[in-house]
Amino acid sequence: MTDADPVRLYRTVRLIRRFEERAVELVHGGQIVGGIHPYLGQEGIAAGVCAALDADDVLAGTHRGHGHVLARGADPARMLAELCGRVTGLNAGRGGSMHAADLSIGVLGANAIVGASGAIITGAVWAHRRRGRDTVGVSFFGDGAVNEGMLLEAFNLAALWRVPVLFVCENNGYATTMPVAGAVAGSIAGRAAAFGIPAVGVDGQDPETVRVAACAAVDRMRAGGGPELIEARTYRFDVHHTFEHAVRLDDYRPPDEVTRGRARDPVRIQGERLTNTDRAAVDAEVEATLDAAVRFALSSPEPDPADALTYLYASGLTVRTGGG
Amino acid sequence: MTDADPVRLYRTVRLIRRFEERAVELVHGGQIVGGIHPYLGQEGIAAGVCAALDADDVLAGTHRGHGHVLARGADPARMLAELCGRVTGLNAGRGGSMHAADLSIGVLGANAIVGASGAIITGAVWAHRRRGRDTVGVSFFGDGAVNEGMLLEAFNLAALWRVPVLFVCENNGYATTMPVAGAVAGSIAGRAAAFGIPAVGVDGQDPETVRVAACAAVDRMRAGGGPELIEARTYRFDVHHTFEHAVRLDDYRPPDEVTRGRARDPVRIQGERLTNTDRAAVDAEVEATLDAAVRFALSSPEPDPADALTYLYASGLTVRTGGG
Amino acid sequence: MPRLSYRRALTRALGDELARDEAVFLLGEDVQVGASLVTTGLAKRFGTERVRDTPLSEQAFTSFATGAALAGLRPVIEFQIPSLLFLVFEQIVNHAHKFPLMTGGQCRVPVTYLVPGSGSRTGWAGQHSDHPYSLFAHVGVVTVVPATPADAYGLLVTAIRHDDPVVVFAPAGAMDVRDDVDDLVPVPLGRGRIHRFGDDVTVVAIGHLVHDAIAVAEELADQVSVEVFDPRTLYPFDIDGLTESVTRTGRLVVLDDGNRACGMAAEIIASVVERVRLLAPPRRVTRPDGAVLPFAPALDRAVQPGRDQLATAIHLTMKDGS
Amino acid sequence: MPRLSYRRALTRALGDELARDEAVFLLGEDVQVGASLVTTGLAKRFGTERVRDTPLSEQAFTSFATGAALAGLRPVIEFQIPSLLFLVFEQIVNHAHKFPLMTGGQCRVPVTYLVPGSGSRTGWAGQHSDHPYSLFAHVGVVTVVPATPADAYGLLVTAIRHDDPVVVFAPAGAMDVRDDVDDLVPVPLGRGRIHRFGDDVTVVAIGHLVHDAIAVAEELADQVSVEVFDPRTLYPFDIDGLTESVTRTGRLVVLDDGNRACGMAAEIIASVVERVRLLAPPRRVTRPDGAVLPFAPALDRAVQPGRDQLATAIHLTMKDGS
C-alpha cells in the first residue's frame, strides 16, 4: 500500500481541473475542434486510482478521458497539443480528445466507444503477466457502460481467468441525459457480484478515499487476487459534452441537484488537507505548467494533409487514396 | 396456476424423445442434411415450461430447439418436413433445424446464434402487451449463453421495462465441450440477480417440477410482475451435434458422468406417474403420430430452386440474381 | 413556400409517422431530450411510452425492435454514432434481415435505423466518423442516403412504412442544408433523381456530396456539361435511371464518401460497365482504402473526397474519351 | 511429396507458428478438443495456456486479443461460424483496425481471425452460411481466402506474422481439398496466382471457387482458352497481377461467393475497367443481392454461384467481344 501524499494528490486533481477549464476555453476559442467531454468534478477518481499504480501498470479510459491520461502522468503539453490536433500531440494529432493515448506509460487510450475498453485492458494485463511482468490494469468506465454487454463479457473473462483488472465505475448519475435509475436494473455492484467480482462503493469526491480503496484493491490483486470493482460516486460539474454550451438541451438535471453536486468539490476537499502555502505553491506550479502547455500546443505545427494516412497500417501497407 | 395433467406432460416428453430419435435416424440416413443438435435428455424442460403457457404467449428457442417448438404444439409432421427441407415444412423448407418457427402459435423460432433471442422475445412481448394482449414470453437458452453480452443486455432491458419474460436457462453442464465451471464466473442465478431478476433453480429432469416452477413464475408475471429466471439443471444424453456421431471428439465428458446423467431420464420419470395402460396408449399414439410424420415429410416435395429467394424480402423487393 | 432544414425535415417525418400510425414508436439514447436535435419535441407530443430512452444496450434494443416488429409494430431506432451500426451488425444483418426468408415468409421486420450525422462531423475522430452505407448494401439491407430536406422527409417516411428493415443515413454534411420545400411527400425507394442535366459526363454523388457535385458542375459549366445523378437509395439501386443517364453522356464519375474497396462507387461502376459501353474509363472519387479518419481537421478533410478531386476526375475523364 | 489436406495445412501452419514464436497463442471456442478439426492436437502439444478455450463471449475475447496484441503477443482467434464476425464487427473494425492510426503510430495489433468453414456448409442454413469477406475488404482489414492446401498454409503463416489484423477465411468448400505439397513456405500477402494460363478470357475466382473455375476452364478447353486468376488475398488486392492478365486476354469474368452488391466482384471489375480497356463487358457470377441461404440443399446450392453460370458467363463474354 502506497503512503498518502496529500500534496501530490492535490497537484493531480488541481492539474486536471485547470487543464479541463483551459481546454473548455480552447473549445470556445475554436482551437480545439469537435469539443470535449469535460472531466470536471470527477478529478478525484482518476487521481486517487492512479496514485495506486506502479510503472508497469496499464489503464484504459473513456470518452471522458483526459483525467485518466493526466493522472497517469502524461505530459500535459503533449496532451493539450493532441486536443488541438498538432503533430506534437501524444497521438501526433491523429486521436484527439477521445483517443488520447500514451503507451509509453501504460495508457492504452481514451476510448470513444462506451464499454469497449474493459476487454482490451484485460487482454493487455494478461499478456504482460504472461511475459513475466507484475502488471495490474485499470479499466475506467461510466455508469452507462454497465449496460453494455461487451463490458459484462469482459467482467466474466477477467474473473474466470483471474486477470488483475481494477474495474472503476465512475457513477456520475447520468449517461448523457439518462439517469442511472432509468438505465440500470439492479445495481452496479450487483453487476460485479454476478461474476464473483468483489465490489466496493466509495465517495468519488474524496481523492484520498478513492486512493485508499484503490491501493487496497491493487495490493490484493498484486498478491494474486482476481479482478475487483470500485464504484465511485461522483458528479459531473459541467455538461456531458461541450456542444451543450452551444445548444442547450432540456433541463435533464434538476438545478438543485446540480448545486448539491457541485458543493462536494474534490479539488477543494483535497486542497483543504494542505497548508495555504503548499496549496498556493501547487496552484502556481500547475498554472505555470498549463501556461506552458497552451503555448506549446498552440505554437506546434499542424500535421501535413499529405500524411493523413501515415499510421493507418502498422505493417506499413500503403493504400490507394481516394482520388479520381 | 394450471392444474397438473400427468398424461399430457408425459405425451409431450415422449413425443419430443421419439421425434428426436427418429430425426437422428433421418440424419444418419441422409434425409436430414446438416445434422441436428438433439434435445435428448432435456425434454422435461420444454414440456414443463410450455405447459404453463396460454394461447397468446410467445417463445423463442435455441439451436437445440426442436423440443421447444414441439412442446408448444407445432405439428410434428410439418416440423419434420422442415428438418427434411420440404415445402410442407413449418418454414417451407427455408429454415431447417436451427430456425424452425411457427409464428401462428407464438413460436418465434429456434435460433442459431447463442444468446440472441432474449432481446427479441422481450421486444415481442412488450409489443403484444402494448397492443392490449396479456402475453408473457419465454426465452430458452443454454448455460453457454449466459456469457453472451447480448443476453445480459436483454436481462437489463426486460427488468428495467418490467417485460414479463421467463428466462429459462437449460444448464446441461456444457457449452459444446466447455464445462460450465470453465466458462461461468460467479453463477447463473447470480447473472439474474445482477439485474434484480428473481431466479430459482429446479431439477430439469422432472417435467412436473419444471411445470410447477414455470406456472408460479407465469402467474406472478401475469399479475404484473417483471421477468424471472429459472435455471433448470439437466443433462444432454447424446452429442452436442450429430456431426459427433461421425467424428468423435476427445472425451470431454467423463463416461461415468454420462452414465449418471442418463440415469435421470425425464421420460421415465414422468412415465412412472402414469398407469401402464395409459403409458402404453400414449406411446402408441406418439408412435403413430411420428410414423405419419415421417411419411408426410419424406413424401412431401422439395422446394423448387427457382424459388430460392422467394421470401427474401417481406416487402416483395426483387433482387438481381448472381448469374453472369 | 416554407424554408426547411434537413434536420427539421427528419423531425417532421418522425412526427408525421408517429401521428399517422399508432404502430410506430421511436427508441434510442437521449431521444426524449433530443440530444441529436432530431427528435426534439417528440416525447412531449407523443409521450415517453412511444418515444423511449434506452440504456446503453445497443444490441439489446436493436433486437428488442426486431421482436416488436415481429409482433406488428414499426420501431424506429436512432443511433447516435454511425459506428454503433458495427456494434449491432449481427442484430441487423443476421436477424432482422434474415427472418423473413428463414421463416419461409411467416413474418416481416419493419424496423428503421436512423443515423443522424453520419460521416465526418469534423473533430470527432476515428470512431465517430464512418460512413458505412456500403456495408448494408452488400448484405442487402435497404439503404437510403438522402441529400436534400425534401428527400430526407420523403425517404424517412417511406422507410418507416416499408415492410423490411431500412437503414437511413443522414450525413452530417447535409444536416444543415436548407431548402424551399413545397410539399412534403413520400419518396419511393430505389428511384434516383437527376439534380442537374448535362451532356458530357454523369456524376453520381451520394448524400451530402450531391451538393458538392452540383457546385463543381456549376463551376465547370463553361468547360463541360455535367449531369448530377443522386441515387438517393443505395440498395436497391436505380440502375435503370443511371443507365439512361450514362447512355446519353457516355462518361461516368462516382463521388462516394465510403471507403474505396468494395464500396458503392465500385458497385455503381460495375453495374454500369456491365450494361453500357462508355466513351472513357469510369472514375471514382472516394475515401481511401481502409480509411480511418484522423482527428486533426486538415487530415480529416484530406481523407474525405473533395471538390478538387472531383473536378480533376471530370477533367481526366473528358480527356480520356477524346 | 506428401499429400496434404487443406484442413491439415491449417493445423500445420498453427503448429509451426506456435512452435516458432512464443508470442503466438490461440483462442476460441472448443479449440482444445478441436471441434473444428483444425486445432486438433495443439492443446496437447502447446498446453492449455497457449491454446485457450473461451466462454461464449466473442466480443470480449476478440477485444482481449486486441489488448494482448497491444502488449506484444500475436493472438490467433478461431471462429466457429462466419457470421460470428458480425457479432465482433465493432471489436475488429472499430478497435483493432483503427488503433495504429488513432494512436499516431504508437502500437500495432497483430491478430489473426481464422474462420474455418466459411460459406455454405450445406444444411447449416441462414445464419451459418455467410461468406462476408467483402465486408472486411471494404473496411480495410487484410483479408485472405486461400484456395489450396499450400496457400492455406503459406497465407496463414504470413497472416500470423503480419503486424496488422488479418482475417483468414477458409471456405467450407475447400477444407477437404488435398494436394501434393513439396514444401510448405510462407506466401506473401497481396500477391495473386495464375492457376491456369489462357488467352481469351481471365476468370478471377475466389477461395473454393478457384477449383470450380479450373474445372470449367478444362471443360471448355476446346472452345475457349481460359486463364484462371486466384487473388488469394482480397485486400490488399493484386491489381498489378490481374491487370497484366486482363491486358493479355482482354476479357474478364469474376466468380465470387459473396453477395453481388458492393462485393469483391464489383471491386475487381471497377479496378480493372479503371485501367484496362476490355474487348467485352466484364461479367460477374456471384450470390444474389442480399442473399440469405435457404436451408433446403437444392435452394442452398441455387443461391451459390455455380459452374453452369460461370460457363454461361464465359460464353456470353466471348460472344460480346466479337
Ligand SMILES: Cc1ncc(C[n+]2csc(CCOP(=O)(O)OP(=O)(O)O)c2C)c(N)n1
Ligand atoms: C457504445 C456507445 N454507445 C453510445 C455512445 C454515445 N455516448 C457517448 S458518451 C455516452 C454516455 C456515457 O455515459 P456514462 O457511461 O455514464 O459516462 P459519462 O458520460 O457519464 O462519463 C453516450 C451514450 C458511445 N460513444 N458508445
Ligand SMILES: Cc1ncc(C[n+]2csc(CCOP(=O)(O)OP(=O)(O)O)c2C)c(N)n1
Ligand atoms: C454467438 C454464438 N457463438 C458460438 C456459436 C457456436 N455454438 C453453437 S451451440 C454452442 C454451445 C452452446 O452451449 P449452450 O448455450 O450451453 O447450449 P447447449 O448446446 O448446451 O444446449 C456453440 C459454441 C453460436 N452458434 N453462436
Ligand SMILES: [Mg+2]
Ligand atoms: Mg455517467
Ligand SMILES: [Mg+2]
Ligand atoms: Mg449447455
